[in-house]
Amino acid sequence: MSDPTTPLDRLxxxxxxxxSLPVVAMKVLELTNNPKVDIAALKRCIExxxxxxxxxLRVVNSSLFGLSREVSDLNQALALLGTKPLKLLVLGFSLPEPxxxxxxxxxxxxxxxxxxxxAVAAREISETFGRQSGDEAFIAGLLQDLGILLLIQELGDTYVRFLEKVLARGGDLVALETASLGFxxxxxxxxxxxHWGLxxxxxxxxxRSGAPPPAASTSSAPSLSQVVHWAGLVAQLVADGRSDALSQLLALGDGSQGLSPEQLDQLVGSLRQKVEQLADVLSLRLPEGRDYHHVLVEAHVQLAQVAAEVAEDLVAQRESRRTLQSESQAFAHECQSLSDAVAKISQPGPASAPLAPGGRRAPEPAAVRSSSQPAVSSSGRSGPVDTRTQGRAVVTSADAEIxxxxxxxxxxxxxxxxxxxxxxxxxxxxxDEVERLTITYGVEGLGKLRRFLETGCASVDHPQAVCLPYRDVGxxxxxxxxxxxxxxxxxxxLIDRVRGLTPGRWSPGRRAVGISVGAATLSVPTKSFPPENLFEAAHRCLYGSRASGGVVKSIEIY
Structure with missing residues (x-):
C-alpha cells in the first residue's frame, strides 16, 4: 500500500x-459510461x-483516419467511427487550459x-503492425506526458531548468526524474x-517506469502499454534526436517483441507529414521541422560507430569521461535542486489548499532521524559502519571509478x-569475459549482447527501477x-535470462554468455550518508561475483 504522504500522492x-476536465468532456464521459449510449444526447453535448x-471533424478528415469520403458533421462521424473513437478524441482535445x-x-x-x-506513431504501430484499432493508442500517446506540464506548473523554474538540461544532453527524462523525485x-x-475517471x-x-513486460507470445497482438512504449522510443529518436533510442528499438526487434528495422523505416517514412498535418489541425506551432528519415539514418551511423568503439582502448574512453566531469557535476546539482523542490512543496498542508501555477511555499521538511545499526555483509558477519564524514567518501580504486x-x-x-x-x-x-565475447561473436555481436543486457536491466520488474550505463559493457x-x-x-x-536466451541467438552451439552482478542495499539512508559508499559496496560485490563465477554477491549497510 502506498504512503499517502509521499510526494507523488500529494502532487x-x-x-x-x-x-478539472471541461464540462463538455465530463458530460461525454457520463453519457458514454452508460451501457446504452444516447447518440442524440452525445451529439448535442459535443456541439x-x-x-x-x-x-x-478536422482530425477525423485528416490522413490519420484515411476515410474514403469527407465527414461534414457529427452524425456522419458517429456513423462511420462509432461512439468510442469519438469519445476518445473529445477527451484527448479537452485538456484544462491552466x-x-x-x-x-x-x-x-x-x-x-x-x-x-x-501519438501518431502509436496509432500507426497499432494499426499497421499490431493489426488492431489505433484509437486508444493515439489518445494514450497524446496524454502520457501531461505530467510534464503538471511538474512545470508545480515546481516552476526548478523543473524547467532540469528539463532543459536533460533535453540538451540527450538524457533519459523518465530515469532522471525517478532518480531525482522518486517518481x-x-x-x-x-x-x-x-482522478478524471478516464x-x-x-x-x-x-x-512508463522501465520497459513494459513482453507479449505472451510472438504471435499475439501487442498490449496498449507496449505500443505506447515503442511509440515513445520512436518519438525520442526522431523528434528529440536521441540516437540511443535506436539501440533499444532494435533490441526489442531482435527479441521479436518490437519493430524490425524494415518496419521502423516504413513507419518513420510517413511520420513527419502526419505530425505536421495534425499540428495544423490543432493550430499548434512546432519547432522548425527536421527530416525524420534523415534522423533515422544518422542514428544508424552513430550506432555502428558505437559498436566499433567497443573494441577500442578502454583507457581512452575513461579519459573522455573525465573531460565531462564538470558538466556532469553541474547536472547532478540540477537533480538535487529538483529533489529539494519537490520535498518542500509536497509537505503535508491543508487539504483544501489549491495547486498554484509555479508552486507555493510549504513548511520545511521534518528532520530525518539517523541510524547507527551495524552492517550485515554477504558473509553474514556484522560490524559498525561509521556514516560520519567530512565530505564525500572517496573511491580509491581506479577500477571502481564512478x-x-x-x-x-x-x-x-x-x-x-x-x-x-x-x-x-x-x-x-x-x-563476463569481454575479450572472449569480442573474438567469438565479433564487435557487432558484442553490441547486440550489450543491447540485450540493457533491455533486461531496463525491464526489471520493479516500479521505480532506473537503468543507467556503467563502464563499457555494464x-x-x-x-x-x-x-x-x-x-x-x-x-x-537477470543472470537466468542472459544465460538462458543468449547462446543460440547469435552463434548457435557456442558457450553460454555470463554476467556478474553485485548488489548493495542501504536500509533507510541517514542524512549524511555519501552515495559513493553504496556504489563502492556494490562494486566490491560485483568483484566477488566475478571471482565466484557469476554467483550474485550482496551486502546490506545501515
Missing amino acids: AAKAGQFY NDPALTTKV LFDGVAADILGWYWQHTLTK DHTMLTSRLLR PEVLVEAMR DPGLLGQLDAAVSACRRSQCALSLLLVEL FAVILPDCERQPAVRYANQ
Whole structure:
C-alpha cells in the first residue's frame, strides 16, 4: 500500500483539486459510461462546444483516419467511427487550459512535437503492425506526458531548468526524474487520468517506469502499454534526436517483441507529414521541422560507430569521461535542486489548499532521524559502519571509478529514499569475459549482447527501477524502496535470462554468455550518508561475483 504522504500522492491530490476536465468532456464521459449510449444526447453535448466540434471533424478528415469520403458533421462521424473513437478524441482535445499557462514557447514547442509524434506513431504501430484499432493508442500517446506540464506548473523554474538540461544532453527524462523525485511524470499523469475517471486501460498504459513486460507470445497482438512504449522510443529518436533510442528499438526487434528495422523505416517514412498535418489541425506551432528519415539514418551511423568503439582502448574512453566531469557535476546539482523542490512543496498542508501555477511555499521538511545499526555483509558477519564524514567518501580504486552522472543520480535517489524512509538498492551488472565475447561473436555481436543486457536491466520488474550505463559493457540499476532480498531476486532473474536466451541467438552451439552482478542495499539512508559508499559496496560485490563465477554477491549497510 502506498504512503499517502509521499510526494507523488500529494502532487497528484493537488493536481486533482486544481485541474478539472471541461464540462463538455465530463458530460461525454457520463453519457458514454452508460451501457446504452444516447447518440442524440452525445451529439448535442459535443456541439455545445463549436471549437471542439471543428477540431474533432478536422482530425477525423485528416490522413490519420484515411476515410474514403469527407465527414461534414457529427452524425456522419458517429456513423462511420462509432461512439468510442469519438469519445476518445473529445477527451484527448479537452485538456484544462491552466495546464499550459505560463509555459515558455520553446518548451511548449518541444512538448507538442514530442507528444504528437508519439501519438501518431502509436496509432500507426497499432494499426499497421499490431493489426488492431489505433484509437486508444493515439489518445494514450497524446496524454502520457501531461505530467510534464503538471511538474512545470508545480515546481516552476526548478523543473524547467532540469528539463532543459536533460533535453540538451540527450538524457533519459523518465530515469532522471525517478532518480531525482522518486517518481516520473508518467506516473503523475496516470494518477490524474484516474482522478478524471478516464478508462482504466488508458490509466494503466500511462506509466512508463522501465520497459513494459513482453507479449505472451510472438504471435499475439501487442498490449496498449507496449505500443505506447515503442511509440515513445520512436518519438525520442526522431523528434528529440536521441540516437540511443535506436539501440533499444532494435533490441526489442531482435527479441521479436518490437519493430524490425524494415518496419521502423516504413513507419518513420510517413511520420513527419502526419505530425505536421495534425499540428495544423490543432493550430499548434512546432519547432522548425527536421527530416525524420534523415534522423533515422544518422542514428544508424552513430550506432555502428558505437559498436566499433567497443573494441577500442578502454583507457581512452575513461579519459573522455573525465573531460565531462564538470558538466556532469553541474547536472547532478540540477537533480538535487529538483529533489529539494519537490520535498518542500509536497509537505503535508491543508487539504483544501489549491495547486498554484509555479508552486507555493510549504513548511520545511521534518528532520530525518539517523541510524547507527551495524552492517550485515554477504558473509553474514556484522560490524559498525561509521556514516560520519567530512565530505564525500572517496573511491580509491581506479577500477571502481564512478561516473559523475551516475553519482548525481544515485545521490538524488539517496535523498528521495531518506525523505520516504525506505531502503535503496543498487545492482551493478556486467558482461563476463569481454575479450572472449569480442573474438567469438565479433564487435557487432558484442553490441547486440550489450543491447540485450540493457533491455533486461531496463525491464526489471520493479516500479521505480532506473537503468543507467556503467563502464563499457555494464549497467547500474537503481532500485528505490527495495530491500535486499528482492534486489537479489532481481539479480538472479537477470543472470537466468542472459544465460538462458543468449547462446543460440547469435552463434548457435557456442558457450553460454555470463554476467556478474553485485548488489548493495542501504536500509533507510541517514542524512549524511555519501552515495559513493553504496556504489563502492556494490562494486566490491560485483568483484566477488566475478571471482565466484557469476554467483550474485550482496551486502546490506545501515
